[in-house]
Amino acid sequence: MVDFTLSDEQKDLRELAHDFAAKEIRPVAWEYDRESTWPQEIVEKAWEVGLMNPHLPEEYGGPGLDYLSGCLLEEELAWGCSGIGTSLTCNGLALAPVALGGSEEIKRHYLGMLAEEPKLASFCLTEPDAGSDVSGMRTTAVRKGSSYVINGTKTFITNGSHADWYTVYAKTDMDAGHKGISAFVVPREAGVTVDKKEDKLGQRASDTAMVSFHDVEIPAENLLGEENKGFKLAMMTLDRTRPGVAAMAVGIGRAAMEFASDYAKERVQFGVPIAMHQAIQFMIADMATKVEAARLLVWQSGALLDQGKRNTLACSHAKRFAADSAMEIATDAVQVYGGYGFIKDYPVEKLMRDAKIMQLYEGTSQIQRLVIAREVLMPRRVTEAATA
Ligand code: CAA
Numbered sequence: 001m002v003d004f005t006l007s008d009e010q011k012d013l014r015e016l017a018h019d020f021a022a023k024e025i026r027p028v029a030w031e032y033d034r035e036s037t038w039p040q041e042i043v044e045k046a047w048e049v050g051l052m053n054p055h056l057p058e059e060y061g062g063p064g065l066d067y068l069s070g071c072l073l074e075e076e077l078a079w080g081c082s083g084i085g086t087s088l089t090c091n092g093l094a095l096a097p098v099a100l101g102g103s104e105e106i107k108r109h110y111l112g113m114l115a116e117e118p119k120l121a122s123f124c125l126t127e128p129d130a131g132s133d134v135s136g137m138r139t140t141a142v143r144k145g146s147s148y149v150i151n152g153t154k155t156f157i158t159n160g161s162h163a164d165w166y167t168v169y170a171k172t173d174m175d176a177g178h179k180g181i182s183a184f185v186v187p188r189e190a191g192v193t194v195d196k197k198e199d200k201l202g203q204r205a206s207d208t209a210m211v212s213f214h215d216v217e218i219p220a221e222n223l224l225g226e227e228n229k230g231f232k233l234a235m236m237t238l239d240r241t242r243p244g245v246a247a248m249a250v251g252i253g254r255a256a257m258e259f260a261s262d263y264a265k266e267r268v269q270f271g272v273p274i275a276m277h278q279a280i281q282f283m284i285a286d287m288a289t290k291v292e293a294a295r296l297l298v299w300q301s302g303a304l305l306d307q308g309k310r311n312t313l314a315c316s317h318a319k320r321f322a323a324d325s326a327m328e329i330a331t332d333a334v335q336v337y338g339g340y341g342f343i344k345d346y347p348v349e350k351l352m353r354d355a356k357i358m359q360l361y362e363g364t365s366q367i368q369r370l371v372i373a374r375e376v377l378m379p380r381r382v383t384e385a386a387t388a
Contacts, residue, residue: 021080029081032205047118061115067302071247078251083203094121101225122163124154135178141170160209183230202353242315243301249322249358256333257287290325320368323358330355
């Protein structure tokens with residue numbers, strides 16, 4: 001049976017997230033975008049009402065929500081502002097490898113920290129010369145007695161300037177490609193340096209930083225999972241977070257569609273609201289279909305995880321389609337507004353700028369296609385990876 005009915009708890013969560021987005025995020029979103037303001041107060045309020053860290057396991061003080069619920073929450077927050085939404089949800093990316101590979105003591109300490117206070121954590125995978133090609137990373141972690149010493153630079157790190165701890169991927173064997181990468185949890189006070197906050201095209205209320213590690217020494221117990229098994233941990237993490245990112249893209253698309261529809265009903269040209277013209281109607285209709293189709297892919301990619309099934313293909317479909325759709329919808333929303341759409345006094349140019357990152361972060365649309373093509377063309381190869 002296929003049943004798209006949400007539970008009462010899921011409906012309540014969606015309503016809570018929507019109210020929060022409407023009251024706390026929307027009213028300041030355009031101002032925060034203009035000034036590139038870090039939304040500290042909103043982070044604290046969201047934590048207070050229980051909208052942060054949805055997948056933090058209950059045994060470490062979190063709500064331990066299912067992945068479909070996380071998607072509902074992320075769509076609503078991004079409907080309010082995807083930049084602020086990214087700031088509020090990015091802990092999920094850092095905490096997943098800890099939950100998957102950390103020792104009991106590490107989980108109690110680092111996951112517990114997120115439950116006790118509105119703290120932030122960042123996921124450090126990408127490097128200046130290693131983006132899509134994760135195996136090309138050059139950060140190293142060298143074992144020294146009961147410690148590891150980390151050296152290297154990570155870039156495009158969401159919440160990097162504000163994080164209290166970092167999940168860091170580094171080479172423990174320089175000659176072994178993806179089989180030489182390990183994952184570590186690194187507390188900020190171990191000596192993480194924030195080099196630069198990026199000045200971005202969109203999602204300007206989110207923090208994106210370059211961070212570096214100069215002889216940063218951490219206890220060997222901070223290794224997540226086994227040495228040289230970090231690549232797989234990173235991929236398993238992305239399988240768990242891409243549904244939520246795709247849900248944020250749905251939130252942007254939905255917001256752009258709503259603005260375009262409202263404007264089309266008000267704006268009069270040739271004696272009638274432009275919504276009466278079929279040229280506009282068809283654009284709105286295509287927006288609506290894309291939002292619906294993207295959401296179904298998102299729900300499927302979250303629901304598979306909740307059923308304990310592999311969702312690699314499903315989340316690449318969802319991320320690719322939702323991100324590309326958000327970009328198309330936001331671009332068409334600007335078109336519906338005509339010349340006004342290009343002006344910052346009107347809301348949709350921000351959404352067009354914000355949508356662009358959805359096709360870039362957590363795996364570009366091209367990387368999602370690569371995953372999809374591999375699974376379609378060589379399903380056996382990837383099925384083996386899933387059960388490894
Ligand atoms: N689950 C488990 N294992 C997986 C897997 C998955 N989803 N995907 C791959 N693997 C396994 C493979 O089976 C293989 O295993 P074996 O060693 O046992 O054979 C191994 O991992 C290597 O896999 P590939 O040969 O497929 O590796 P590749 O080098 O070709 O890379 C890739 C694959 C899909 C391109 C991957 O590198 C990738 O996803 N790149 C994009 C990275 C990305 O999304 N970066 C964004 C970082 S987060 C961010 O954006 C910052 C932020 O703060 C928001």
